[in-house]
Amino acid sequence: xxxxxxxxxxxxxxxxxxxxxxxxxxxxxxxxxxxxxxxxxxxxxxxxxxxxxxxxxxxxxxxxxxxxxxxxxxxxxxxxxxxxxxxxxxxxxxxxxxxxxxxxxxxxxxxxxxxxxxxxxxxxxxxxxxxxxxxxxxxxxxxxxxxxxxxxxxxxxxxxxxxxxxxxxxxxxxxxxxxxxxxxxxxxxxxxxxxxxxxxxxxxxxxxxxxxxxxxxxxxxxxxxxxxxxxxxxxxxxxxxxxxxxxxxxxxxxxxxxxxxxxxxxxxxxxxxxxxxxxxxxxxxxxxxxxxxxxxxxxxxxxxxxxxxxxxxxxxxxxxxxxxxxxxx
Ligand SMILES: NC(=O)c1ccc[n+]([C@@H]2O[C@H](COP(=O)([O-])OP(=O)(O)OC[C@H]3O[C@@H](n4cnc5c(N)ncnc54)[C@H](O)[C@@H]3O)[C@@H](O)[C@H]2O)c1
Ligand SMILES: O=c1ccn([C@@H]2O[C@H](COP(=O)(O)OP(=O)(O)O[C@H]3O[C@H](CO)[C@H](O)[C@H](O)[C@H]3O)[C@@H](O)[C@H]2O)c(=O)[nH]1
Numbered sequence: 001x002x003x004x005x006x007x008x009x010x011x012x013x014x015x016x017x018x019x020x021x022x023x024x025x026x027x028x029x030x031x032x033x034x035x036x037x038x039x040x041x042x043x044x045x046x047x048x049x050x051x052x053x054x055x056x057x058x059x060x061x062x063x064x065x066x067x068x069x070x071x072x073x074x075x076x077x078x079x080x081x082x083x084x085x086x087x088x089x090x091x092x093x094x095x096x097x098x099x100x101x102x103x104x105x106x107x108x109x110x111x112x113x114x115x116x117x118x119x120x121x122x123x124x125x126x127x128x129x130x131x132x133x134x135x136x137x138x139x140x141x142x143x144x145x146x147x148x149x150x151x152x153x154x155x156x157x158x159x160x161x162x163x164x165x166x167x168x169x170x171x172x173x174x175x176x177x178x179x180x181x182x183x184x185x186x187x188x189x190x191x192x193x194x195x196x197x198x199x200x201x202x203x204x205x206x207x208x209x210x211x212x213x214x215x216x217x218x219x220x221x222x223x224x225x226x227x228x229x230x231x232x233x234x235x236x237x238x239x240x241x242x243x244x245x246x247x248x249x250x251x252x253x254x255x256x257x258x259x260x261x262x263x264x265x266x267x268x269x270x271x272x273x274x275x276x277x278x279x280x281x282x283x284x285x286x287x288x289x290x291x292x293x294x295x296x297x298x299x300x301x302x303x304x305x306x307x308x309x310x311x312x313x314x315x316x317x318x319x320x321x322x323x324x325x326x327x328x329x
Contacts, residue, residue: 001025001026001027001064001065001066001067002019002024002025002026002027002066002067002068002069002070002236003026003027003028003029003060003061003064003066003068003069003070003108004016004019004026004027004028004029004044004069004070004072005028005029005030005051005069005070005071005072005073005099006029006030006035006071006072006073006074006114007026007028007029007030007035007040007044007046007070007072008028008030008032008035008036008037008039008040008046009030009034009035009039009072009073010039010170010180010181010182010183010225011072011114011167011170011225011228011229012028012030012035012070012072012073013035013036013039013040013041013179014173014174014179014225014226014228014229015070015072015229015232016028016040016041016044017041017174017179018226018229018230018233019070019233020041020043020044022233026041026043026044026045027044027045027046027047027060027064027066028040028044028045028046028047029047029049029051029057029060029073030046030047030048030049030073031048031049031050031051031073032048033050034075034183034184034185036182036325036326038326039179039182039326045064047059047060050095051073051095051098051099052090052091052094052095052098054098054101054102057098057102058102058105061102061105061106061108062106066106066108067108067110068108068110068111068112068236068239068240069099069103069108069110069111069112069113070111070112070113070232070236071096071099071111071112071113071114072113072114073091073092073095074091074092074095074114074143074144075087075088075091075092075140076116076140077140077185077187078118078138078140078141078187078283079187079281079282079283081138081139081140081143082138082139082282082283084139085139085142088139088140088142088143089139089143089146092140092143092144092146092147093143093146093147093150096113096147096150097150099111100150100151100154100160103154103158103160104154104158104160108160109159109160109161110160110161110162110236110239110240111151111160111161111162111163112162112163112165112232112235112236112239113147113151113162113163113164113165114144114165114167115144115145115147115148115164115165115166115167115247116140116141116144116166116167117166117167117168117169117221117249117251117288117290118136118137118138118140118141118144119134119136119141119144119145119148119166120132120133120134120135120136120141120166120288121134121135121136121137121141121285122135122137122285122286123285123287123288126255126287126288126289127253127289127290127291128249128288128289128290128291129249129291129293129294130166130247130248130249130294137283137285138283147164148164148247151164151245152245155245161239161243161244161245162245162246163235163238163239163243163245163246163247163248164246164247164248165228165231165232165235165247165248165250166247166248166249166250166290167223167228167250167251168220168221168222168223168249168250168251168252168288168289168290169188169189169220169221169222169223169251169288170222170223170225170228171188171190171222171223171224171225171311171312171315172190172222172224172225172226172305172310172311172312172314172315173225173314173315173317173318174225174226174314174318175226175314175317177314177317177318177321178318179318180314180315180318180319180322181225181315181318182322182325182326184325189220189258189261190222190261190265190311190312190315191315191319192204193261193262193265193273194265194269194312194315194316194319195319196271196273196274197265197269197270197271197273197316198319198320198323200323202274203273203274203275203276204262204273204274204275204276205275205276205277205278206258206259206262206275206276206277206278207258207278207279207280207281207284208277208278208279208280208281208284209259209277210280211280211286211287212286213257213286213287214257215257215259215260217257217258217259218257218258218284218285218286218287219255219256219257219286219287219288219289220255220256220258220288220289221251221252221253221254221255221256221288221289221290222251222252222256222261222308222311223250223251223252223290223303224252224303224304224305224306224310224311224314226304226305226314227250227252227303227304227305227306228250230301230303230304231248231250231295231299231301234295234299234300234301235248235299238298238299243298246294246298248292248294248295248298248299249290249291249292249294249295250290250292250295250301251289251290251291251292251303252290252292252303252306253289253290253291253292253303253306254289254306255287255288255289256308259275260308261308261312262275264308264309264312265312265316267309268309268312268313268316269316
């Protein structure tokens with residue numbers, strides 16, 4: 001049984017679907033704070049539990065023979081984390097302490113979890129390898145770095161093997177169009193752009209057009225959620241083959257500016273999508289591009305959906321069919 005924590009969220013719900021498609025048995029834990037029960041594949045067993053509630057969480061390990069954990073639970077709004085650091089440490093670090101306690105108690109030795117490019121802060125060298133210095137510029141990134149460190153020590157003491165995956169900008173949706181990104185508070189560029197052709201927003205705001213980049217707007221490395229989960233499946237296989245604990249970057253290895261993304265969205269939706277330049281958003285690094293060579297070398301992972309057109313087309317298919325997310329239209 002694979003335990004997916006945060007399996008009702010955007011990325012976790014894709015993991016649940018792809019694990020089930022691969023023939024795995026899955027149990028999901030989610031408190032539905034930002035997740036949606038409608039996103040959880042029906043073939044998975046579901047517990048509505050907060051992982052900070054150790055007693056309730058213990059029951060999941062008692063009632064199921066857990067072989068490995070995929071851990072997606074977190075609060076993940078960079079801006080919010082600056083004003084509410086304790087919330088981020090309490091949930092992201094505090095929740096993970098319970099994950100470790102119960103893994104140790106029930107002798108579960110394998111975990112794959114979500115880390116982030118935000119652990120690097122403003123990178124010194126691009127493309128960013130795992131060797132880059134980790135200097136987070138916000139509490140969200142710091143909380144993920146703290147999680148990585150906790151796992152390192154738990155491995156040494158209790159032989160709990162982990163794979164930490166540092167995601168860059170995750171986007172897109174399952175090609176079936178049945179699940180996708182539906183955050184109550186949306187901050188991510190692609191779903192915000194798509195709200196314009198949906199008639200929910202008049203224009204997209206470009207945060208800063210005076211960066212030292214080709215068109216003055218920030219450059220990011222967008223990775224299709226299906227490729228991202230494929231890396232999780234490969235990480236699980238790696239741990240099953242007795243692989244040692246590792247940290248991997250996950251990106252497509254290509255950078256796109258905010259303006260390039262808006263232009264592709266115009267082509268795909270056929271909508272003019274007006275844009276308005278505004279001040280820079282605090283804490284945004286100018287360019288984030290991943291080197292995922294280590295994941296390719298050790299996990300044998302290579303992203304397949306590297307065209308931003310594919311990423312935006314799949315996101316658009318979901319948003320068109322779910323204009324209110326999982327809420328009824
Ligand atoms: N979306 C991105 O681009 C991105 C980039 C880097 C890292 N990440 C990380 O990936 C993971 C998933 O991100 P997402 O975009 O799917 O977010 P999400 O908010 O959609 O998913 C998180 C899920 O965890 C659940 N959850 C949170 N705290 C919980 C708790 N204490 N107990 C039980 N359930 C809890 C939420 O209800 C939600 O369903 C997060 O850890 C995030 O930090 C995301
Ligand atoms: O309305 C918007 C929204 C975003 N942007 C810009 O678009 C780019 C991408 O922004 P996102 O909010 O989509 O993504 P981030 O790069 O800020 O954040 C992502 O990468 C971070 C690592 O730095 C974390 O991992 C985080 O969880 C993940 O969502 C940024 O330059 C941002 O300033 C706009 O111009 N207008």
